[in-house]
Amino acid sequence: MRLRALLDTDALGLRLLGGESELDRTVRGVMTTDLRDPSRYLSGGELVLTGLAWRRGAEDSEPFVRILTGAGVAALAAGEAELGAVPDDLVEACARHRLPLFSVNESVAFATITEHVVRQVSGERAGDLAAVVDRHRRLMTPGPGGGGPDAVLDLLRSDLDLRAWVLSPTGRAIAGSNNGGPASAPDVRARLAAEHLAAVRTGRRGPYRVTVGTTTYSLFPVRSSGHRPTTATGPGAAGSRDVRETVLSDWLLAVEADAGDWPDERLDLLHGVTQLIAVERDRRDAARTVRRRLAQEVLELVQAGAAPAEIAARLRVAAPVLLPGLGVAPHWQVVVAGVEWEGGDVEGGPVAQALLEEILVDPLSAGPEPSDRIAVAHTGTEAIALVPLPSVATQHDDGGTSHALKAMGDEAGLAAESLLEAVREPLSAGLADDGRLTVGVSAAVHSAEGLRGALEEARHARRVAAARPGRVCAAGHQELASHVLLLPFVPDDVRxxxxxxxxxxxxxxxxxxxxxxxxxxxxxxxxxxxxxxxxxxxxxxxxxxxxxxxxxxxxxxxxxxxxxxxxxxxxxxxxx
Structure with a gap:
């Protein structure tokens, strides 16, 4: 706010005694003092309120005003209650140093002026932050004028000198992978994700401060707009239903800085950035709708015992969506995942769906969304992924195929024993003491006729994984050995x-x-x-x-x- 605005408010009881030409100065704060030397408490731009208790004689005015001027204060307001009027020596000292001077009527409390100035200055700062956030929002907008989360992180680095990363719940870098620093290493990102999930499960309020090695990070939750942020705190928060429904799917913003002593306006700005990133998260979720629908349609046909020709026709529709430019129908692999919570009050299917979409993305991959090649459906209790495996003949090492696709490009496909290696630490932290994730992986099938058997095989492999100790377990088709197939409960489709x-x-x-x-x-x-x-x-x-x-x-x-x-x-x- 401007000094001039103070005179326009009659309730403040201010009268200008000098410095009329300086009334366009900006007021950034307010301070009340009767110290002879308050310089250590001044940062510039303040309106200083004083009751004149520091003044013992006329010779004290000059050094006091010189100290205020050296600190860069905006103006001085002196109360009339102590001396009845503002002394001339103070008026003259302020005039010499071009410091605007106000007198404060004895009927007006300093608290009234302080409250008014703080309210006005906070409003101005909010407007400045709104302008910054609006600029970020335009950058996040998809299309020619938008740049996505990386553009916002670039602004944080250039404007605030903050290195930051947007991470998935498993520690995969969604944005900021080019920012350098320790957090560019996959093991550090996995540690940050684990610390974030553990903090969320305990109900602590963000941002969460974590030290990895010698570097301190502040972790800000990025919650999808469709998720209600939990307000639970204390030990009981770890088991709250809201937390368990979202903890394994929400992103986080990791900032290489200690936010413990940040001013409120900087914290507000970072929270605004997380809201912008949440919009991008929602956009990507919406883009997955088609792939999820394809997987759901195939799953319903397979479970209903539809004719192989009908399933094959649906697979032919899915192939070009999941693998654009593929000339021949791929092989397929089925992955089944389930998330189970103690008490059974949270439906595991939707949680497992979001989690399986994340797990099936190679954590070392970069570039455009590699999850575009994965279609995941869910039932009430489990998620089922339909993963295309192009034959070796259709792959090219021309740089256009992602690391994730190359990893599953041969007939062996996904391997259960390595599928969870990179994500076990963070997911175990998110599951805490009351959740379990189990995953089963089928062998690759070459036609629609084998898809029902692959589904049952993946489900049975998940049952094998569920019999093992640990919060995060997986089993593959290789573990369904011949002696297992002799057991009476093994489904005929698995045999x-x-x-x-x-x-x-x-x-x-x-x-x-x-x-x-x-x-x-x-x-x-x-x-x-x-x-x-x-x-x-x-x-x-x-x-x-x-x-x-x-x-x-x-x-x-x-x-x-x-x-x-x-x-x-x-x-x-x-x-x-």
């Missing part, structure tokens, strides 16, 4: 998927080359692995038999000298 995965490569090869690998395998097992007896039975030379067995091992990745692999083939042939 069929196991058989098809092991024998279909041999059947396809026989169909194309008439190589008789299946009959050769059956005879080899019937002869207990004896080369001579099997060659005699098949009327083959032993070298020819060795060639066929070598081809079987090459196509299936198995070793027929191992008892376990012989048992798997034996059971697969009996169940086929």
């Amino acid at each position: 069929r998927a196991f058989t098809a995965r092991l024998l279909d490569p041999l059947r396809d090869y026989d169909r194309r080359h008439r190589a008789e690998l299946i009959p050769t395998l059956e005879a080899f097992l019937d002869c207990d692995g004896s080369w001579t007896r099997c060659a005699t039975r098949l009327h083959l030379h032993v070298n020819t038999l060795r060639y066929r067995i070598g081809r079987i091992e090459q196509l299936t990745g198995r070793d027929l000298s191992r008892l376990e692999d012989k048992l798997d083939f034996f059971l697969a042939l009996r169940m086929s």
Whole structure:
């Protein structure tokens, strides 16, 4: 506010005694003092209120005014209650130093003036912050005039000298990956995410201060506009329903600074930035709607026992959406995840859906949204991901394929044992003592006929993971060994998927080359692995038999000298 505005408010009881030409000065604060030297408490721009108790004689006015002028105060207001009038020596000293001087009527309390100035100055600051936030909002707007979260973080760095990162709940860098510093390392980001989730679960009010090594960070929650921020505090907050519904999906803003001594206006600005980033989060969630719908439609067809041709048609629609530019239909893999909370009062499906979409993004990937290649549906209790796996022939190492896609580009696809490595620490912190995440991964399937078996296989693998200790567990199709398939509770679809995965490569090869690998395998097992007896039975030379067995091992990745692999083939042939 301007000094001139003080004279326009009759309730303040101010009368100008000198400095009329300086009334356009800006007032940034107010201070009341009767110290002879208040300079240590002044930062510039204040309206100083004094009752003149510091003045013992006329010679005291000059040094007092000189100190105020040196500190850069905006003006001095002297009360009339102590001396009845403002002494001339003070008026003259202020005139010499061009310091505006007001007298304060004895009927007006200094508290009244202080309250008025603080209210006006706060309003002006709010307007300045609103202008800054509005500029940031325009930068966040998608399109030619917008730059997304990275543009906002660039402004924080250039305007406030703050390095900051937008992180997912697992510590993946969503924005700010080029900011350098310790937080650019994946292990540091995972630690920050873990500390953030642990703080949220305890109900502490943000920002949360964390020290990693020698660097202090302040963590600000970024909550989607569809999520209600929890107001729970204390030990009971960790189990509050609102927290558990959102803790594993909300982003965070990590700032390389200690916000413990920040002024309110800077904290307000950072909270405004988190609201802008939340808009970007909502936009990305909305962009996932089509992919989620595709996954839901495929899931409903598979569970309803629809004809393979109908499922295949739906998959052909999904393929170009998830893998733009792909000329042939990909292979598919199914991943099932479940989040379970003690008490069962929180539906696990939606939480698991958001979490699985995050887990399936390679934490080391960069560039455009790699999650665009993942479609995740959910039921009431679990999330189901349909992950496309392009064949090796369709991949190109021209820089256009992301790290995440290359990692799943061969027939092996996603591996359960490595899927959760990078996210186990932060997610365990978010699940705390009352939650569990279990994940099951199927083998890759090459057609719509195998999708139902892959779904049941992934679900059964998740049950295997659920039997293990720990807050975050995963199991893959490789762990559904032959002895497990003998158990009575294993679904028939899982047995069929196991058989098809092991024998279909041999059947396809026989169909194309008439190589008789299946009959050769059956005879080899019937002869207990004896080369001579099997060659005699098949009327083959032993070298020819060795060639066929070598081809079987090459196509299936198995070793027929191992008892376990012989048992798997034996059971697969009996169940086929």
